[in-house]
Amino acid sequence: MMTVNEVITIDNMIEKIASLLPRHYRFVTMTAVDVDTHFDLYYHFDLDYELTTLLLKLDKGAKLPSISGICPPALVVENEIQDLFGIVVSGLNLDYRDHFLLATDAPARPFCRVPGVSVSIVETEKTGGEK
């Protein structure tokens, strides 16, 4: 079973993640789960084959601070989460504006359980770049 090592908040997440990286923790990936009332965002790191998982409970509609500034490989995962869940990620080093994986005519935020009430990203649908 997966163990959540620590529950983090928007306020302390950058500090907590930044403290892992100098200790040679490798960024594995992030996992987003829509649990209807909010999003669970898991940050997975590896050290000597041991997985460390940090959990962020993100309210629907809240912006997610990007960690791509301190952890470059997170950039593609954050863009993917922005595409699929409609979570607005702020401070991305490179923002694909909801068209990292999805084509311009694809359904928006397909992984949201209740489309339309999850987040307000109407403006990004209109401004997305072309594939």
Add this chain to the structure above:
Amino acid sequence: MSMVIPFGPQHPVLPEPIQLRLSLQEERVTSALPVLGYIHRGLEKLAEEKDFQQDAYLVERVCGICSFIHSMCYCQGIEELMDLKVPPRAQYLRVVWSELHRMHSHLLATGLLADAFGFENLFMQLWRTREHVMDAMEYTTGARIMLGSCCIGGVRKDINEEQKKFVLDKLNTVEKDLKVLLPVLLEDYSVKKRLVGIGMLDQLTARERGAVGPTARGSGLAMDHRMTGYCAYGELGFEPVVENGCDSYARTQVRAGELLQSIDLVRRALDRLPDSELKVPFKGNPPAGEVVIRAEQPRGEVFYFLKSSGKDKLDRLRVRTPTFANLSPLLAMLTGCTLPDVAVIILSVDPCVSCTER
């Protein structure tokens, strides 16, 4: 003069569609921007619509190259959720098919690399050798890629004495071929000219960028998930192949070493194949909970996150494939290289785009 060149999605050296928008200053790449989404299929979403047993077939179709390891990794996750103990024979058979997959994938990758730097004869020879591995898979499972032999609780098919002999004969043929081909791949002057010092990825950058598989091991990181001893790897004994060159040549050396290592692993697994049931029966749905399972694919570590709420359908299935992890290191390698080296560098990472996009 600066310009932006779209490299792909349709390009002679790219086996699958991905675009890299290359910013160039004269012939030198100053930055690369990946553009994905040409073959995004939404398999993670589809997995939430199928029941957990159908998902074992579905995840096998995430990738058309390392399909068996996807289904094995997923099954291991469900087995952990349901607390199922897989019989020893099934564990050994999983190693056999995993390593056969690794061999055919590495032969495919090195063949494509040879094609990228213009050595077409070597490309054809490597792919001809790959056919023997495909034959071994076909003879033992009835399929060449989508084996369908892994199931929750064990494996669906056995390997009998006649099949074992066939596989061992094929391995002898492959080993004989590799004794001729690998020296060409690793020693030929023109090959070295195209690979040595090209696509540098130092160890620190590889770690910071989250590189996995031969991409990480070619940069001196002794990182291979088989070291955790899943399936029967713990009993068979295993040491990762590591090179310190940090370039395209080092990554090719790692794959060459792993080809021979896989032959050895399959032989030892078949030799020690224990007698037992092939799978354990189970009833009901996976209990509520979350599990993370990782395994070593030909391109590196694959990551599965499964969340169950006790129903027949999973709440969430998340796959992070090795090529997805190697995207960031690839961009680091491309920055500063010259345009003719771009194709070689991309193929030295052995990208699998359908895996990446799912």
